[in-house]
Amino acid sequence: MSFIRKHGVVLGGALFVLAAGWLFVQPEPKLQNKLDLSVIPMEYAGYYGRDIDITDVPIEEQLAPQAILFRDYEKGGDRPITLCLVYNYARRSRSFHDPHVCYPAQGFKLRQLPSRVINVGGMDVTAHVMIAEKNHQESMIVYWYMSGDKPLEERGGREGFLKAAVMSRLRRDLGVSNMVRVSTPILYGEETAFEQLHSFLKAYFPHIRKVRADVAQEPMPARRLWTSGPAGKAGVVLMLILPLALVAVSLAKPKESGSG
Template identity: 25%
Template sequence: MPQTIPTLRVVLIGICMLAAAGLAYAMKPTRQAAGADTFQLETAIPRQFGTWIEQKQQVQIVDPRQQETIDRIYSQVLMRSYVNAEGVRVMLSIAYGSNQSDDLQVHRPEVCYPAQGAQLLSTVNANLPTQWGEIPARRLTTQFGPRHEPVTYWVMVGDRAIIGSLQGKLAQLRYGFRGQIPDGMLVRASTIDPDDERAFAQQARFLQDLLAAVPPETRKRLSGLQ
């Protein structure tokens, strides 16, 4: 049988496929944007600032499966409780991961709270005002039995605070074009309070006081604000 001579169209398609594969390989991130990072949450976050002082927490029992996920995704996790002179108690959690790739993205509270048995009552985007600008944040209300816990949090991908998975993916692409893998951070504050409006106001004041108490370079790492 006579051999079929490849048409010009087939050859061009083959060349394009090879070029696309080569471009995808060339654009694959190969180095972490954070580099040899010396950022340490334990020393970067003060134990006392403004009218807030750390209150030692009782030892919490964590689901082993949840702990395994935390250990895999994050290289540093800080969990503290703070109390002010008025007796307001705020729980602060900051989780940092040096590798914010597709399979190692920060786990958002909308996922973590229900995974631990809590009911997610509401979710709303809200810009958190500070003297340096606004932080795109998210506010949740959660319920675990009689425990009503409003939550304020934001996510950092590289040097920017982002809302939602689409913004996170775009931030990853921005670094990917430079051959870099961004780091990621989740900053979360919560209180046990049946009054959502009061709780969110107290959390905003706490986070504003925290950002005011740290050096500019730490504030930028935590919030993206100059």
């Protein structure tokens, strides 16, 4: 009894925090289906696609994504446009595949350009734009992040996009997020390369938005127990009351023994 009186506040407080943390934390949503990327056509609007072999690229091991699409598209005599989509489910992935990390890791030098607001498929998105240079060849890169089928809009540049994505995950209100990235070699000036990428995105972004995730959100443990019946209700009450009882016992003044 002396141990409880001496350490009951700390012990009871710790047990209460642990119990409340388990009972009232929203579980991570569960993905019910495998993401179907076949809705993104190989051929459309004069573009012809070819999947890029990424067998030797350790994206799967490094990022643990839910799905990846890595494909070159050609139209007429233009240089290919590379489409890269990386889908991450809830908090199971370890990276957002930030181009500011992956390109330098491959030996590219990056030059950041001002972000551009572009309209793709009837939706305005704020896209990051940058130039990647390697072996005297420059390529233009345009990318942004998505939450579900909507873009993550956040001020503050690249860090803002990542912050919005991370905060969405911490709140667990995000089912599937993804990065949309397109790139092409610069042959006739930066603006021409940008317009080529913009034209491609206007044609293909509506198809990208068709990738759907069936996400199920389970109830909090407290609600699940409470609705399970009398035993569950008792369990919730005991997990919360017993730690508080320890605190109360610790704080109670011991009875003075009578003299006589």
